[in-house]
Amino acid sequence: MNLPDGHGAQPMRTTVVGAGAIGGLLAAALARAGQRVSVLARGATLAAIRENGIRLRAHDGSVDAVRVAASDDAAALGVQDFVVLALKAQALPGLVASLQPLIAADTVVVSAMNGLPWWFLHGLAAPIDAEPLAAVDPDGRVSAVLPAARALGCVVHLSAANEAPGVVKRGRGNRLIVGPALAGCAAAAHRFASALSAGGFDVEAADNIRAEIWAKLWGNMNMNPLSALTGSTADRLLDDPLTHALALRMMEEADAIGQRLGLSTGMSAQERVAVTRELGAFKTSMLQDMEARRPLEVDPILGVFPELGRKLGLPTPFCDAVLGLLRQRAANNGL
Numbered sequence: 160m161n162l163p164d165g166h167g168a169q170p171m172r173t174t175v176v177g178a179g180a181i182g183g184l185l186a187a188a189l190a191r192a193g194q195r196v197s198v199l200a201r202g203a204t205l206a207a208i209r210e211n212g213i214r215l216r217a218h219d220g221s222v223d224a225v226r227v228a229a230s231d232d233a234a235a236l237g238v239q240d241f242v243v244l245a246l247k248a249q250a251l252p253g254l255v256a257s258l259q260p261l262i263a264a265d266t267v268v269v270s271a272m273n274g275l276p277w278w279f280l281h282g283l284a285a286p287i288d289a290e291p292l293a294a295v296d297p298d299g300r301v302s303a304v305l306p307a308a309r310a311l312g313c314v315v316h317l318s319a320a321n322e323a324p325g326v327v328k329r330g331r332g333n334r335l336i337v338g339p340a341l342a343g344c345a346a347a348a349h350r351f352a353s354a355l356s357a358g359g360f361d362v363e364a365a366d367n368i369r370a371e372i373w374a375k376l377w378g379n380m381n382m383n384p385l386s387a388l389t390g391s392t393a394d395r396l397l398d399d400p401l402t403h404a405l406a407l408r409m410m411e412e413a414d415a416i417g418q419r420l421g422l423s424t425g426m427s428a429q430e431r432v433a434v435t436r437e438l439g440a441f442k443t444s445m446l447q448d449m450e451a452r453r454p455l456e457v458d459p460i461l462g463v464f465p466e467l468g469r470k471l472g473l474p475t476p477f478c479d480a481v482l483g484l485l486r487q488r489a490a491n492n493g494l
């Protein structure tokens with residue numbers, strides 16, 4: 160396939176799977192950068208994008224429409240140079256087989272989702288087997304379709320929300336971190352990052368994208384589940400000495416796993432909690448999903464830690480307890 164590396168190069172054929180807030184921003188940026196962009200969407204979102212494009216509402220209230228192709232059928236879009244996954248991670252195993260028409264031997268797959276990606280253990284120099292994690296790749300269904308050897312990670316440090324189908328409201332931040340799962344994809348990572356930068360994002364290149372993914376997840380794996388269980392904003396969770404202590408214990412269990420895997424966050428659990436406190440009274444994404452009765456990212460955000468702990472022989476009693484409660488809460492709410 161033709162992967163561009165400079166001005167005048169052939170545009171990259173790119174499909175964004177999941178045309179929600181983040182997917183919409185990524186698709187619009189890539190289209191603005193001159194790439195051949197399609198989105199895989201359905202229902203009201205598909206109809207809205209076909210009629211009006213992806214509409215972006217800026218901080219000043221102005222709206223800009225970016226036209227992209229849209230379909231609910233991967234076969235109609237055909238083989239792509241890049242496939243960007245911007246959907247909820249727990250949905251991927253159920254639909255990954257339908258993405259096969261997008262994938263060829265040299266297609267690059269970009270994970271821009273919360274939690275650990277399916278390729279995380281592949282090629283990781285650590286005392287752990289590379290068998291798929293059931294929490295994100297049950298029965299190896301994802302890795303059977305999406306090649307870990309041609310994967311990139313995209314860590315999203317910004318906020319956005321869907322105001323309506325096909326309408327994205329920008330929030331705070333504009334930062335993306337992009338890096339290859341394996342060194343053989345470094346050139347593709349550079350090309351993809353360059354396109355995102357040309358489209359208006361502040362993009363950083365990462366030689367060790369796993370460390371960036373782990374660091375973000377480490378900050379989410381406590382506040383997200385606890386907020387969904389309690390209905391509390393982050394500041395209330397940290398103001399209560401008991402839930403504050405529980406959050407720290409969960410992070411310490413996760414940090415022990417990370418150290419065994421050779422992944423450093425560069426700070427202590429207490430220091431990371433202090434960063435969260437600075438954000439004030441915010442609702443986590445999992446709490447927002449709970450209130451909107453959307454499926455929760457239980458296993459990609461929290462379930463991976465007990466599973467990794469069992470693989471490494473490390474106890475995770477606090478994560479286990481919160482995971483059990485969260486699964487029951489989600490099931491009882493039909494999520």
